[in-house]
Amino acid sequence: MLARLKSALLAGLAAALLGLPLLGFRLTDSATGLSLALRPWWVAAAFGVVMAGRFVMDGLRLPDIQFQAPHDIRRQAGLGLTLFAALLPLLPFAGRNVVDMATMVLIYVMLGWGLNIVVGLAGLLDLGFVAFYAVGAYSYALFAQYFHLSFWICLPLAGMLAALFGLVLGFPVLRLRGDYLAIVTLGFGEMIRQVLLNWQSLTGGPRGLSGIPRPTLFGVTFTPEARVIFLYYVILGLALMVNLLALRLRRLPIGRAWEALREDEIACRSLGLNPTLLKLSAFATGAMCAGLAGSFFATRQGFISPESFTFMESAVILAIVVLGGMGSQIGIVLAAVLLVGLPEWFREFQQYRMLAFGIVMVLIMLWRPSGLLSARAPSIRLGPAP
Amino acid sequence: MEYFLQQVINGVTLGGIYGLIAIGYTMVYGIIGMINFAHGEVYMLGAFTALIAFLAATLLGGADSALGLAIALVATMGFTALWGWAIERVAYRRLRKAPRLAPLISAIGMSVVLQNFVQVTQGARVKPLPPVVHGGFTLMQAGTFKVDLSWLQIGILLLTLALMAGFTWVITKTPLGRAQRATQQDAKMAALLGIDVDRVISTTFVIGAALAGVAGLMVTLYYGVIDFYIGFLAGIKAFTAAVLGGIGSLPGAMLGGLLIGLIEALWSGYFSIEYKDIAAFSVLILVLLFRPSGLLGRPDVEKV
Amino acid sequence: MRFGGLTAIAGVSFQAHPNQITAIIGPNGAGKTTLFNCLTGFYRPSAGRITLNGLPLERLADHQIARQARIARTFQNIRLFPMMTVLENLMVARHAPLMKASLFSVAGLLGLKRYRDAEADAIEVARRWLDRFDLTAFADTEAGALPHGKQRHLEIARALCTDPVLLCLDEPAAGLNPRETAELTERLADLRRTDDIAMLLIEHDMSVVMGVSDHIVVLDHGRKIAEGSPFEIKRDPAVIRAYLGETDDEALPPDVAGDVAC
Structure with missing residues (x-):
């Protein structure tokens, strides 16, 4: 008990010391330029909060459960979730806001499932995934603006274009080892954003593109209320399609080869697998999913700008994949709800929301380094499933 | 020619700042093989701490500018060092044996936390600081165009050189440096030989963070405006510098920083200022393609 | 093959034949693994040629060698896909034919x-090799969870699953206990009897080498110093010198001398 108090006290002191300059002083604008205001009570608050937090955490033993549900239970959970998602707009509590938020969550679920093919299956750390999302969004916006093509024609085009980008960007860099690949993909993500920002004549620069046409269904246009529900079903369909694609690919030779590549590239080469081709195909498949999600995003918002495609987005998507437990489709849904859905509730606390988001990210990693759900199911069996 | 020289001077100054940040990346990567994503934010914290410390000393404490700068330097190094220590202790230490991606995600989370911590405590608006160090001298004059070398640039370069020299001495000559290099090569063996690996890693973070803090101070003085978002771009550029020079190599980090600074200055001087960030990344990609081990890094032979 | 100023192997030539095991022995650092790496394309030889049935290997990338020249190999420190099951490991080895059959995933996605x-054919091939290496019971177990000896067997089975004409085994008996080693020796002898595969074997355990090989090549400092049947090699003065150094035999403890000359 005494040791607990002591450790809590130390943590509190460390926090107070760390926060001293930034919490204790506030930079303020004054007539003569910058000025400083003192606020010692913020430091005291940090001391108190961290000490109490540490004291509670020390006492709290988080259970180290492995969520290793048998195969058929996971399957049922998946079906149950799908059913719930399909019926969501009809449920009594589901107002326009709820459906709208669920749409947002589903975009991230779809992006997560797409990125999971790259990171979870093929083991390629991609920190620039948002680039393909942006390519999808801008290509729909531009196709619609210049060629007046409908959403349903642009959608596959955007997917293909994003995949093409994946191939072109991936080709020179996929020889690189893990962490280098991460940093180069991050660089690519930033480069695409810079181009969007600076190629004013095409992309509208920082002002972005607005007036992007809303989707129709066989020529039927929707009232704003009905459109929310329509869009929800569109993204649900798209997300489920990506899910199905990922699940099927995993059971095919290419999926197994991706996983093998993640496990040991040298062994793969000795078995006659061409790593470059495999990496490229994973990269392009993931990019295609992001492109599809991007063009949906564009049509939903009606307005896009480089603001929506910052590195933070890539980080959030990657966090969803890793927190979910790489390779687990349901884990990704869970993580997306946790990281995107919950913060949406707290929109009013805009600033604190991102702060809490970061803290949650760190805490979950500390608690479960391999993700929330991390059991792997074999893609093929000789004997019966247990 | 004069214009070129001016760009080189600006580039070298900028390069020194990148180099100081890059050291933190290269050392941490060398020793635990992770990209310390939050390092750019430590630099940003350094910039804010420097600004606050300087204002506190001059406005509240009544010190003159020179004393104020000295106080700001010491305070910045101290506080960022503490932050570096705390970040490692809280977010990375427990994940050292975890799957490869876990510390990276934790680091990204930490980076989000720090950015928003500063935004919440100091607001999102940019913070302007009027020039503190004035003057300089003119090296050359051609018509109306003058090649200036300001005292501030000289100061930045000298301080960078001094820190580099001191740091190189620590790494090559002291027992601490020896322990650090040993841990970098084989942490398990070093631990068996009685080196306190945890402490070595902590020290690495502390030193890297203190140097990034100094870079933050320099940027505050050099550009005169900072906001909570400056850590991100500077962070990736500094990492680019570390990779360019050869990750794990200290002279490499310096050289890489210098090159990135030069490329950026020359590119914005001659081509377009909008695409200067793209120039830096293109260089990174080219280097990785043709010389993946960086300019001064050791090529790693694939062990089969 | 040179690394910087170091010449790892030079001027080594020998032949391998189907249904035969050719052992490559030599002291540590003699260049045995480097030879394998050149052969399987992990290193590109600085000069010279390597041919298999007339196919120039030095121009092919490693994965092309595995597929076109049908050379399979195992590694000194086992390289399995540890998170994948034993069966999945073998299925990866059937990648090329399966990929073709799935029309690069299109037919597979449609479930044709x-x-x-x-x-089903690939599973059948895998099952056959699993049976021969007594691994069928572990088919759905994670490869990383197998005991060391079984992992060695799995790696060999996986290499065989690619349908090779030449199989390169890099110290397959390393880390095995005597019983497991005996078992391995028997498996290798069995392979030699029934399958038309040429085998190259790097091994330090002389009981394995002398027990199964038809032909032995001795390397030292990157050069071939002797070649012949196990019987000839045992008495070759150059070999004895390479292993024991120039010193007088009597100066060494008898068990060391016995081990080499067995």
Whole structure:
């Protein structure tokens, strides 16, 4: 008990010391330029909060459960979730806001499932995934603006274009080892954003593109209320399609080869697998999913700008994949709800929301380094499933 | 020619700042093989701490500018060092044996936390600081165009050189440096030989963070405006510098920083200022393609 | 093959034949693994040629060698896909034919019969090798969870699953206990008897080498110093010198001398 108090006290002191300059002083604008205001009570608050937090955490033993549900239970959970998602707009509590938020969550679920093919299956750390999302969004916006093509024609085009980008960007860099690949993909993500920002004549620069046409269904246009529900079903369909694609690919030779590549590239080469081709195909498949999600995003918002495609987005998507437990489709849904859905509730606390988001990210990693759900199911069996 | 020289001077100054940040990346990567994503934010914290410390000393404490700068330097190094220590202790230490991606995600989370911590405590608006160090001298004059070398640039370069020299001495000559290099090569063996690996890693973070803090101070003085978002771009550029020079190599980090600074200055001087960030990344990609081990890094032979 | 100023192997030539085991022995650092790496394309030889049935290997990338020249190999420190099951490990080795059958995933995604049949065939091939290496009971276990000896067997089975004409085994008995080693020796002898595969074997355990090989090549400092049947090699003065150094035999403890000359 005494040791607990002591450790809590130390943590509190460390926090107070760390926060001293930034919490204790506030930079303020004054007539003569910058000025400083003192606020010692913020430091005291940090001391108190961290000490109490540490004291509670020390006492709290988080259970180290492995969520290793048998195969058929996971399957049922998946079906149950799908059913719930399909019926969501009809449920009594589901107002326009709820459906709208669920749409947002589903975009991230779809992006997560797409990125999971790259990171979870093929083991390629991609920190620039948002680039393909942006390519999808801008290509729909531009196709619609210049060629007046409908959403349903642009959608596959955007997917293909994003995949093409994946191939072109991936080709020179996929020889690189893990962490280098991460940093180069991050660089690519930033480069695409810079181009969007600076190629004013095409992309509208920082002002972005607005007036992007809303989707129709066989020529039927929707009232704003009905459109929310329509869009929800569109993204649900798209997300489920990506899910199905990922699940099927995993059971095919290419999926197994991706996983093998993640496990040991040298062994793969000795078995006659061409790593470059495999990496490229994973990269392009993931990019295609992001492109599809991007063009949906564009049509939903009606307005896009480089603001929506910052590195933070890539980080959030990657966090969803890793927190979910790489390779687990349901884990990704869970993580997306946790990281995107919950913060949406707290929109009013805009600033604190991102702060809490970061803290949650760190805490979950500390608690479960391999993700929330991390059991792997074999893609093929000789004997019966247990 | 004069214009070129001016760009080189600006580039070298900028390069020194990148180099100081890059050291933190290269050392941490060398020793635990992770990209310390939050390092750019430590630099940003350094910039804010420097600004606050300087204002506190001059406005509240009544010190003159020179004393104020000295106080700001010491305070910045101290506080960022503490932050570096705390970040490692809280977010990375427990994940050292975890799957490869876990510390990276934790680091990204930490980076989000720090950015928003500063935004919440100091607001999102940019913070302007009027020039503190004035003057300089003119090296050359051609018509109306003058090649200036300001005292501030000289100061930045000298301080960078001094820190580099001191740091190189620590790494090559002291027992601490020896322990650090040993841990970098084989942490398990070093631990068996009685080196306190945890402490070595902590020290690495502390030193890297203190140097990034100094870079933050320099940027505050050099550009005169900072906001909570400056850590991100500077962070990736500094990492680019570390990779360019050869990750794990200290002279490499310096050289890489210098090159990135030069490329950026020359590119914005001659081509377009909008695409200067793209120039830096293109260089990174080219280097990785043709010389993946960086300019001064050791090529790693694939062990089969 | 040179690394910087170091010449790892030079001027080594020998032949391998189907249904025969050619052992490559030599002291540590003699260049045995480097030889394998050149052969399987992990290193590109600085000069010279390597041919298999007339196919120039030095121009092919490693994965092309595995597929076109049908050379398979195992590694000194086992390289399995540890998170994948034993069966999945073998299925990866059937990648090329399966990929073709799935029309680069299109037929597979659609679930066409053509792909389903090919998959069933691949499972059959895998099962045959599993049976021969007594691994069938572990088919759905994670490869990383197998005991060390079984992992060695699995790696060999996986290499065989690619249908090779030449199989390169890099110290397959390393880390095995005597019982497991005996078992391995028997498996290798069995392979030599029934399958038309040429085998190259790097091994330090002389009981394995002398027990199964038809032909032995001795390397030292990157050069071939002797070649011949196990019987000839045992008495070759150059070999004895390479292993024991120039010193007088009597100066060494008898068990060391005995081990080499067995």
